[in-house]
Amino acid sequence: MAKPVLYQFPVSHYCEKVRWALDIKKVDYEARNLLPLFHMPVIFRRTRQNKVPVLKLDGRYIADSATIIQTLEERFPSAPALFPKDESEREEALEWAAFADREIGPHMRRTAYYYLLDHPRLMFEILTEGQNTVGRMAFRTSQRVVIRAMKEGMGITERGYRRSRDRLVAALDRLDQALADRTYLVGERFSVADLTTAALLSPLVLPPEAPFQFPGEIPPELQQFMDEFAERPSVDWVRRMYREHRGRPATA
Known part of the structure; x- marks a missing residue:
């Protein structure tokens, strides 16, 4: 292969x-x-x-x-499996994954970029991660156009931010409740539900096990936003999922 x-x-x-x-x-x-x-x-x-x-x-x-x-x-069905074998658990895991894709992913992205897009030097480092000198030079000449396109494409406005913040809080409330008496979202082992949810919440946590690491100092307003959620059970759960189930293997 x-x-x-x-x-x-x-x-x-x-x-x-x-x-x-x-x-x-x-x-x-x-x-x-x-x-x-x-x-x-x-x-x-x-x-x-x-x-x-x-x-x-x-x-x-x-x-x-x-x-x-x-x-x-x-x-690669058994190396290891991410989808539960039990049909009802599999359906529940896929429902949680779809929930995270819908209620966490886009709203986490919009709220994070709301705090980041007005920091051009930081955005340059974030968006050119892994690029060579030519790529970084090409991006520098077009960064203003890219940032404008990102704002428009992701609806990054004050109104959009507030709407996404509310959706994110509601999603965390649901997660806090679901995780009150369990280790994993579905069944007794790590599944696609946990992987999807933890990965999409990773910008709120910035776990050290994640391959992408924040370049430089976190803007104070973003740090304050993150600190508001730091003691949530669901946020602590994301830290644990990364600590126990995420490595950082090198890729080519």
Whole structure:
């Protein structure tokens, strides 16, 4: 089998979902780091859409993080399994994963970037992670255009931020309640439910086990936002999921 290739933004928590699944499955893969905006022709040529992550596996280009993880489970079913064998538990795990994709992923992203986009030097380092000198120079000339496109594309406004913050708080409330008497979201072992939820909440926690590490000092206003949630049971659970189930294997 040719080595799989993951087309990604290193900072993306949706890409982190896929990296974690690949590492859980012990799949040796190549990470292809892309630049926002510049990524569009690269991805569109392969998938007819513009979003990452995209995984090239067995000669096919697979888009959408949930679809990629399902494909990895089918391709590597027992190394170890991420989907419970019990049908009802499997359905519950997929429901939790879909909940996290819908109620955590986009709202975590919008709230984080709301605090970050007005820090151009920091954003440059975040968005050019893993790039060579040529890539960094190309991005520097277009950074203002990229930031404007990100604000428009993700709806990063005061109103959008407040709406996403409310959705994120509601999701954490539900998680706190669900985790009050259990170690994992479904059953007695780590599953796609835990991986998806923890990965999509990782920007709120910045766990040291995550492959992407925040470059430099966290802006005070973002740190204050993170501190508001630091004592939540669900946030402590994310730390534990990373500590117990996430390694940082090197990729090419």
